[in-house]
Amino acid sequence: MSEDDGRVVFEPKIVGFLCNWCSYAGADKAGGLQRSYPPNVNIIRVMCSGRVDPQFVLKAYSAGADGVLILACHLGDCHYKEGNYHAMQRHRMLLRILSEHGIENERCRFDYVSAADGDKFVKIMNEMVYTIRELGPMDRLNCWSDNKLKQGG
């Protein structure tokens, strides 16, 4: 939580999985251009967006993330040919599971950032932080306190 004009602002925790070849280089590009963006995103570099197992996303939520970003190469640009197709297809499917579990789709964003997309990267970061801040913190799902569980308790 940070203070903004005396008002307490929720600072979301966001985990970003960035592909090594495009999106991570895009983030580097933003850094090289000295663009500033919110520091809420914890970046994890992966060799390919296709390496992002949906378990990683769920684990991030259960470990305290309020949102997860998966950034991939543009379609057709994957260093491994089709890892980003797999990532995109998994993401579309994961969104269905998340909606059924009452988790807003905005909390899991998939997008394409190339090594030249420094400005797009900054834009995505700003949008993501803004969106999650509007949604508020995510209730943890699996920390059942015994008292809360009980009927009439």
Next chain:
Amino acid sequence: MNTKPKLGMYWAASCGGCEVALVNINEKILDVAANFDFCFCPCLLDTKKKDIEEFADGEIAVTFFNGAIRTEENEEMARLLRRKSQVLIAFGSCSYEGCIPGLSNMHTMAAHFKSIYIDNPTVDNPNGIVPKPQTQVPEGTLTIPAFYERVRTLSQVVEVDYSIPGCPPESGQVWHVIEELIKGAPLPPKGSILGAGSSTVCRECPRDKTHRKVSRFYRTYEIIPAPEPCLISQGVICMGIATADGCGALCPKVNMPCIGCYGPPEGVLDQGAKMIAVLGSMIDAGERKGLSEDEMARRVDLILDSIPDYSGTFYKFSLAGSILGGRRP
């Protein structure tokens, strides 16, 4: 005085199928009786809770606990049996990972009570009475065990030594575990999964797994799959690839998809997420060239629309024990 080690079996939120799986070891049940004092099993024996309470702590050598934790009573029995048992084994999918009772975590307790006791077309309940832990009647206060908001697995409530997966566990595997106990084999490391393999159902499935693309999904009533090729490649959602082996691939061998009752294989935390990882890399949305990123997503969505119930399909047995554990309240 009976000096044989004591064996117990208890059911919490379960169907009784686990007890059937135990007696399905057939005549070998006599070996169980010869080697153990089968001291507690409400489904088969007449011993009561008070008899267990009279035991010293740790007096029961091994307890097979089946069923999930749905009510206050289930939790009380889990704690009692944990205290009285040296080795507590989560027996079957319900106690191991929530199983079918765990699917109720997709809804709230209030929603369940509404659909069961109020909206149910065969129930006439004009006053909207739903069960509650305490009810005042002229004679005094009636109490029943409280119903919990969530179904939990046994290990989310008490410390569990081992788990035997399956809905129900295959009798051969059950016997294998009991046989090891009778032989006095050294106990495996705590937390081990007993009665299952370390790979996936695919290892035991004889189907041909070379074709690896799928462009539409079918529900089981929509298609009679060919007997040879892998079911997933025919568009049938077979959970085998995200499910531990040990059952002998019974379902795919009779042309039915695996529904995942043996839970996640070794090294997998979340069966549903693993299934997404698998299917996500198999979907074939046709010619990709020249399509925009939005158009690709739309095409994939069209294919995905043919699966009606993701959580119920991918987490049929493992919802309560999964990473998310159910729908957010």
